[in-house]
Amino acid sequence: xxxxxxxxxxxxxxxxxxxxxxxxxxxxxxxxxxxxxxxxxxxxxxxxxxxxxxxxxxxxxxxxxxxxxxxxxxxxxxxxxxxxxxxxxxxxxxxxxxxxxxxxxxxxxxxxxxxxxxxxxxxxxxxxxxxxxxxxxxxxxxxxxxxxxxxxxxxxxxxxxxxxxxxxxxxxxxxxxxxxxxxxxxxxxxxxxxxxxxxxxxxxxxxxxxxxxxxxxxxxxxxxxxxxxxxxxxxxxxxxxxxxxxxxxxxxxxxxxxxxxxxxxxxxxxxxxxxxxxxxxxxxxxxxxxxxxxxxxxxxxxxxxxxxxxxxxxxxxxxxxxxxxxxxxxxxxxxxxxxxxxxxxxxxxxxxxxxxxxxxxxxxxxxxxxxxxxxxxxxxxxxx
Amino acid sequence: xxxxxxxxxxxxxxxxxxxxxxxxxxxxxxxxxxxxxxxxxxxxxxxxxxxxxxxxxxxxxxxxxxxxxxxxxxxxxxxxxxxxxxxxxxxxxxxxxxxxxxxxxxxxxxxxxxxxxxxxxxxxxxxxxxxxxxxxxxxxxxxxxxxxxxxxxxxxxxxxxxxxxxxxxxxxxxxxxxxxxxxxxxxxxxxxxxxxxxxxxxxxxxxxxxxxxxxxxxxxxxxxxxxxxxxxxxxxxxxxxxxxxxxxxxxxxxxxxxxxxxxxxxxxxxxxxxxxxxxxxxxxxxxxxxxxxxxxxxxxxxxxxxxxxxxxxxxxxxxxxxxxxxxxxxxxxxxxxxxxxxxxxxxxxxxxxxxxxxxxxxxxxxxxxxxxxxxxxxxxxxxxxxxxxxxxxxxxxxxxxxxxxxxxxxxxxxxxxxxxxxxxxxxxxxxxxxxxxxxxxxxxxxxxxxxxxx
Numbered sequence: 001x002x003x004x005x006x007x008x009x010x011x012x013x014x015x016x017x018x019x020x021x022x023x024x025x026x027x028x029x030x031x032x033x034x035x036x037x038x039x040x041x042x043x044x045x046x047x048x049x050x051x052x053x054x055x056x057x058x059x060x061x062x063x064x065x066x067x068x069x070x071x072x073x074x075x076x077x078x079x080x081x082x083x084x085x086x087x088x089x090x091x092x093x094x095x096x097x098x099x100x101x102x103x104x105x106x107x108x109x110x111x112x113x114x115x116x117x118x119x120x121x122x123x124x125x126x127x128x129x130x131x132x133x134x135x136x137x138x139x140x141x142x143x144x145x146x147x148x149x150x151x152x153x154x155x156x157x158x159x160x161x162x163x164x165x166x167x168x169x170x171x172x173x174x175x176x177x178x179x180x181x182x183x184x185x186x187x188x189x190x191x192x193x194x195x196x197x198x199x200x201x202x203x204x205x206x207x208x209x210x211x212x213x214x215x216x217x218x219x220x221x222x223x224x225x226x227x228x229x230x231x232x233x234x235x236x237x238x239x240x241x242x243x244x245x246x247x248x249x250x251x252x253x254x255x256x257x258x259x260x261x262x263x264x265x266x267x268x269x270x271x272x273x274x275x276x277x278x279x280x281x282x283x284x285x286x287x288x289x290x291x292x293x294x295x296x297x298x299x300x301x302x303x304x305x306x307x308x309x310x311x312x313x314x315x316x317x318x319x320x321x322x323x324x325x326x327x328x329x330x331x332x333x334x335x336x337x338x339x340x341x342x343x344x345x346x347x348x349x350x351x352x353x354x355x356x357x358x359x360x361x362x363x364x365x366x367x368x369x370x371x372x373x374x375x376x377x378x379x380x381x382x383x384x
Numbered sequence: 385x386x387x388x389x390x391x392x393x394x395x396x397x398x399x400x401x402x403x404x405x406x407x408x409x410x411x412x413x414x415x416x417x418x419x420x421x422x423x424x425x426x427x428x429x430x431x432x433x434x435x436x437x438x439x440x441x442x443x444x445x446x447x448x449x450x451x452x453x454x455x456x457x458x459x460x461x462x463x464x465x466x467x468x469x470x471x472x473x474x475x476x477x478x479x480x481x482x483x484x485x486x487x488x489x490x491x492x493x494x495x496x497x498x499x500x501x502x503x504x505x506x507x508x509x510x511x512x513x514x515x516x517x518x519x520x521x522x523x524x525x526x527x528x529x530x531x532x533x534x535x536x537x538x539x540x541x542x543x544x545x546x547x548x549x550x551x552x553x554x555x556x557x558x559x560x561x562x563x564x565x566x567x568x569x570x571x572x573x574x575x576x577x578x579x580x581x582x583x584x585x586x587x588x589x590x591x592x593x594x595x596x597x598x599x600x601x602x603x604x605x606x607x608x609x610x611x612x613x614x615x616x617x618x619x620x621x622x623x624x625x626x627x628x629x630x631x632x633x634x635x636x637x638x639x640x641x642x643x644x645x646x647x648x649x650x651x652x653x654x655x656x657x658x659x660x661x662x663x664x665x666x667x668x669x670x671x672x673x674x675x676x677x678x679x680x681x682x683x684x685x686x687x688x689x690x691x692x693x694x695x696x697x698x699x700x701x702x703x704x705x706x707x708x709x710x711x712x713x714x715x716x717x718x719x720x721x722x723x724x725x726x727x728x729x730x731x732x733x734x735x736x737x738x739x740x741x742x743x744x745x746x747x748x749x750x751x752x753x754x755x756x757x758x759x760x761x762x763x764x765x766x767x768x769x770x771x772x773x774x775x776x777x778x779x780x781x782x783x784x785x786x787x788x789x790x791x792x793x794x795x796x797x798x799x800x801x802x803x804x805x806x807x808x809x810x811x812x813x814x815x816x817x818x819x820x821x822x823x824x825x826x827x828x829x830x831x832x833x834x835x836x837x838x
Contacts, residue, residue, distance in 0.1 A: 158773050278470070278824050279473070285829075285831045289831040289836065296831050297831070297832060298831055299829060299831075300828065300829055301792050302825075
């Protein structure tokens with residue numbers, strides 16, 4: 001057979017693809033990353049920028065904590081700044097049921113070694129005087145952080161390129177075929193590419209590639225509606241989230257408050273657009289004013305969204321294909337992929353180079369969709 | 385639910401309402417302003433003793449007539465002043481009135497949102513005392529105020545001479561009228577400008593008045609900087625022969641022609657196409673102003689044509705609505721309006737060619753100049769981001785990376801200049817640099833306007 005163009009091809013130049021390319025290139029692999037548009041668009045570029053550790057899916061903690069260590073070393077690894085800020089994350093409960101849920105989350109976090117501080121109403125008011133009166137309890141995790149998603153992925157792609165990865169933007173893959181023990185990719189521009197291993201990190205467009213190899217996952221596109229206020233003097237500190245999901249917000253160094261809230265919004269992967277319905281803007285504004293009444297006269301100046309890939313059980317697919325050796329999937333991050341991005345890239349690079357990763361990834365197997373799909377409670381809450 | 389909603393109560397909106405009323409319909413007329421008339425025919429604040437006849441000059445008759453017609457119309461329409469349309473979602477308008485949001489469903493929507501100044505930044509343009517030309521005129525018409533006592537008029541527009549004349553008559557000293565367009569370009573556009581001889585004559589009268597008053601009038605200048613410690617003290621230029629000239633002044637009015645306010649048309653689903661003469665993306669319309677199944681666009685908000693064209697295009701769009709509602713068509717009236725609009729808009733196209741947007745000057749702006757004043761982004765920051773590996777070459781991506789155009793004004797002020805800097809840095813033409821997409825809210829809205837959570 002003809003000589004391979006590259007050791008590993010990665011389809012999808014979002015955050016996951018870029019981190020995977022970075023770690024593979026650092027291990028000396030020849031890597032080609034193929035992106036239909038530009039690196040770091042859609043969910044990788046438009047998400048909230050939350051590097052949140054509190055309240056994650058329990059099986060995800062080993063991956064999540066491994067990822068946070070990589071984010072904490074971002075400047076050292078990547079050689080650029082992405083506005084990484086370890087401001088902590090404040091989770092708010094507004095009634096006894098929510099408080100019980102908060103306590104459940106805290107116990108899971110603590111069992112994986114995360115430090116969680118429990119805060120009563122009096123201390124809440126003292127430490128964050130801009131909070132409204134009604135919160136009954138809160139937990140604070142100091143290790144949670146934020147970063148600017150618009151800056152992160154292009155920076156990671158540049159670092160991958162410095163390690164030798166080939167990054168091809170504006171390149172469509174028109175066909176993927178098995179060839180020998182590797183793969184051949186046919187590109188829409190007429191070119192082709194042969195590789196030994198293939199990573200499917202095509203986000204909302206990943207299902208088609210999985211189905212090409214006889215497996216599937218019910219990925220669907222949706223967008224996270226997000227809003228930003230005018231800038232004002234720095235005041236908020238941590239990123240703040242009401243546990244009912246009605247609002248999450250943070251104040252960026254420029255002074256603006258970025259806020260987001262459920263339910264998520266419909267997205268069109270064909271036109272590449274996820275418009276924000278004005279009713280959702282109003283709902284998020286009301287929710288923010290409830291949590292922080294002193295912001296009532298603060299103006300919302302802009303909204304945005306983008307296309308994220310979701311799965312009904314609200315857990316991503318990460319790991320090897322069950323039908324095809326040397327094919328690896330990483331997609332469907334359900335709006336929670338930003339934080340675990342570096343860990344996913346590192347684990348995939350270990351699976352590809354070493355044959356295994358020390359991080360447990362069993363819950364994320366694509367095989368779970370062979371039987372009836374569980375619909376998570378989160379799913380019901382986050383969509384309308 | 386309103387069958388027909390008109391957004392904007394300038395000459396286009398008022399004449400559209402008039403045409404619909406004449407056919408027995410009762411439209412809703414939404415006005416962001418407190419008093420009808422739009423920007424050009426703006427009425428002074430109540431109780432302000434301002435001689436509008438003198439201020440409006442040759443257009444005083446039209447000004448008075450429009451307001452008379454509006455007064456007559458008022459009992460027959462649902463007029464809603466001080467009401468901002470901040471979003472269009474399908475067939476629902478989202479409004480902001482008296483600090484509260486509300487919605488209004490519509491059957492047909494006519495947007496006549498008018499225009500605003502197009503701004504070319506220069507070093508020092510964010511100093512207090514620098515205004516848009518339109519802002520300088522509004523201060524006069526709305527409040528009877530001058531922006532300064534010694535004012536420099538800079539840009540590329542026949543309106544520089546008009547505004548200078550108004551300012552001189554109201555007692556201001558004119559430091560200079562400085563136009564970036566060479567005189568030769570203006571002369572070579574004369575054949576096109578002769579299509580509207582009356583308007584051309586008016587422009588020449590303003591220029592002559594400036595010359596008579598002894599005002600310095602420079603053609604083909606290169607702006608260098610607005611100078612001053614904490615506010616405007618001087619305007620620095622290079623004249624056509626390359627000599628540096630400093631004009632002491634306490635205010636500067638900048639006017640590079642007008643650009644349609646197209647954000648609402650964008651949200652309502654209009655398609656856009658790049659216009660090489662105006663160097664702007666403009667909504668696509670048919671000959672009557674239709675931009676979609678229930679969407680109609682008129683006035684300077686869709687094509688710069690001036691007040692007369694706005695008035696005619698408002699009436700024409702109203703005829704389109706009547707036709708689409710199955711009413712009998714007044715073909716003669718439609719033909720006459722269409723011809724009139726075609727002639728007036730062709731004249732403005734000629735003006736846009738003569739008084740060209742100085743794209744080369746903007747592309748050559750120094751790195752240190754502030755491009756986006758809301759988010760404080762310099763031209764150099766935009767160029768630096770674009771020149772990196774995997775750097776953006778399209779305006780929306782540049783905005784995402786630099787925050788240029790992300791602030792309070794949503795790129796309404798910096799957008800055209802950003803377009804030129806991106807095009808020049810990427811080595812592409814204006815169209816390929818892309819178009820800043822509109823998003824609601826089109827203007828900032830306070831959290832409190834949304835009401836309280838359940």
